[in-house]
Amino acid sequence: MSADFGKAYFGRRYTLSASHRLHSDALTTDENRAAFGKCNNPHGHGHNYVLEVLAGGAVDPETGMVVNMAALDAVVRAQVMERFDHANLNLDPLFVNRVPTTENLCRAVFGLLKDSLPAGDIEYVRVEETENNFFQCYGAGDDSWLEMRQVSE
Amino acid sequence: MIYLTRRATFSASHYYWNDAWPAEKNEEVFGRCANRNGHGHNYTLEVTVAGEPDPVTGFVVDLKWLKDVIEREVLAAYDHRHLNLEVPEFAASKLIPTTENIAIAAWRRLEPVVTAAAEADSSRARLRRVRVYETPEIFAEYRGGL
Numbered sequence A: 001m002s003a004d005f006g007k008a009y010f011g012r013r014y015t016l017s018a019s020h021r022l023h024s025d026a027l028t029t030d031e032n033r034a035a036f037g038k039c040n041n042p043h044g045h046g047h048n049y050v051l052e053v054l055a056g057g058a059v060d061p062e063t064g065m066v067v068n069m070a071a072l073d074a075v076v077r078a079q080v081m082e083r084f085d086h087a088n089l090n091l092d093p094l095f096v097n098r099v100p101t102t103e104n105l106c107r108a109v110f111g112l113l114k115d116s117l118p119a120g121d122i123e124y125v126r127v128e129e130t131e132n133n134f135f136q137c138y139g140a141g142d143d144s145w146l147e148m149r150q151v152s153e
Numbered sequence B: 001m002i003y004l005t006r007r008a009t010f011s012a013s014h015y016y017w018n019d020a021w022p023a024e025k026n027e028e029v030f031g032r033c034a035n036r037n038g039h040g041h042n043y044t045l046e047v048t049v050a051g052e053p054d055p056v057t058g059f060v061v062d063l064k065w066l067k068d069v070i071e072r073e074v075l076a077a078y079d080h081r082h083l084n085l086e087v088p089e090f091a092a093s094k095l096i097p098t099t100e101n102i103a104i105a106a107w108r109r110l111e112p113v114v115t116a117a118a119e120a121d122s123s124r125a126r127l128r129r130v131r132v133y134e135t136p137e138i139f140a141e142y143r144g145g146l
Helices: A029-040 A069-084 A102-114 A146-153 B025-032 B065-078 B098-121
Strands: A007-020 A044-056 A122-132 A133-137 B002-013 B039-051 B126-134 B138-145
Touching: A007 A069, A007 B098, A029 A102, A044 A069, A044 A102, A044 B025, A102 A122, A102 A133, A102 B025, A102 B098, B002 B126, B039 B065, B039 B098, B065 B098
Parallel strands: none
Antiparallel strands: A007 A044, A007 B138, A044 A122, A122 A133, B002 B039, B039 B126, B126 B138
């Protein structure tokens, strides 16, 4: 019962704490306040984000796993947690010209992980900003902005 | 198409070990999960079926029926058992009871029953997804190989 049964999925949830401010330089002060409300507070605010990664692939018959959890954790730690945990998202190069909404954070995480998994492929990345709102990304879409930033760092 | 999910919990013990490997490799790959004395989890099983609501009852599937199927087909075999030693699909072939393999095994237990009910009554739903949480932060899912 492994490779013969096609694709399976392994999911993992991580918690990261970060601050952000929703603000666009393309908008006036009043427009920013109208668009982003409390989230436009000049000094920012923070969240305990929950990141959920679902990896899909064949189950390795030797291990019974789609992906080894310790190896996945190491990649997520290196690519995402060390970058964003206890950080100000607005100061990350990815968000210099992009509002660090959770939509954009979700796409950024997808882009940072998509070619880095030790096995399998990302089915989705989900980011929960609070218990009451979350975002799910099934593909990086036009992720040229991510590639550009990674090269320039 | 509506997706309907029923949740159930079971508690079981297991360990990870590949007999084809030396002990050192098992310990390196599986870490603490390779402790041969086993350890346990409170698993949460989520069973999702998909179909159209019946025009008379408004049900995609009768939840009581689905609950009974899950209890009979999965929980009766897994709950308060040692998966490696007592559950046939793992014990007989020494299949490692990883979360992925538990999700696949639960699917294989449920799918024939759900499909047979759907074939007997075309309004019934089909099994769409089985998700197994080993802890709230670790889970696996099977969708019939897709």
